[in-house]
Amino acid sequence: MVFRRWFKRFGIPEELSCDGGTNLTSQESRGFLDTWRVRLRVSSAHYPQSNGRAEAAVKCAKRLLRGNTGRNGSLDTDAAAWAIMQYLNTPPQGSEASPAQLITGRQLRDAIPVDTSLYEVSERWAWLLRERERAMARSGDSAASRHDQTAHNLEPLTPGLRTRILNPGSGRWDRAGTVLETTAPRQYLVRLDGSGRTTIRNRRHLRLLTCVQAHDDGTTAMPGATPPSQGRPQRHRQAPRHLLDYVLDNATPQATH
Incomplete structure (x- = not known):
């Protein structure tokens, strides 16, 4: 509903006045308002003074939009936008602050030139903004401190x-692939086994794969890619599949961020 959007932006009002239209007095509408407390x-019938x-507000909106609508009754025009901004920048009768100042703490820059000092946020609003920034900074420092107590850089x-x-x-960890390149700090382009598709993953989502192989010289395991051979190349054969499955399923996970 439209009211839900307004409530999220400006807060929940204590009271809503209407002229008794069925769109607001229906059981569904009353149930919604009761939920939001x-x-x-409802004003008296045929007695507009009670509302x-x-x-x-309706009369003001009609005057505002009359003559500023586009073809086919469209309100998506420059004239309508300027008229609405001018209304927001105009203090109502009996008030020294405009609707824009009450909501944002300053005047909106519209099509009418004014003193630029009116575009500055009021001292009260500026103080609230500074306090909010300080609170967010303190919260961020606290979260970073807790994170740094256990985090460390991965290889x-x-x-x-x-x-x-x-x-x-x-x-x-049910997929495997080969690192192709480093695309950003702690970010890698990996080609997936089987499909050959490439994907970009963060370092914390990648774990070094230990390949187990049986060599003639008795070597049985080596991490990652096969290192370059030194001296005469040695023939080797792939270890039995059940041995690979055992090692992969029982490998000790490396620490992540």
Whole structure:
């Protein structure tokens, strides 16, 4: 409903006045207002004076839009926008502050030139803004301090390394791929096994894959990509599949941020 949008922006009113229209007095509307704890005051029938504020607002809106609408009754025009801004910048009778000043703490810059000092936020508003910024800074410092107590940098990855990839949906490391390049700090372009599709992942979502291989010289494991051979290349064969599954399922997770 439209009221819900207004309540979120300006807060919940204590009382809502209407002229008895069925759109506001229906059971559905009354139930909505009761949920939000808003009293509904209905003016007397055929007695517009009892709902004077609403009638005055309607009359003002009609004057505001009359002659400023575009073709086919469109309100998406420069003239209508200027008229609305001028209304927001005009203090109502008996008040020294305009609607714009009451809401934003300053005048809005519209099509009419005025003293630029009117565009400055009032001292009260400026103080509230500064206090809000200080509170946010204190909260951010506290959160950063708690994070730094346990966080540490992960070892960077280089192109060619084999990695396991975290599945955000299941929380399991059920995909594998090869690092192609570093696209940003702690961010890597990885080619997925099987589909060959590439994806960009943060370092905390990548875990170094340990490849287990049996060599003639007795070597059984080496992390990441195969290091360059030294001297005469040695023939090797892939370890049995069940051994790979055992190591991958029982590998100790590396620390993440």
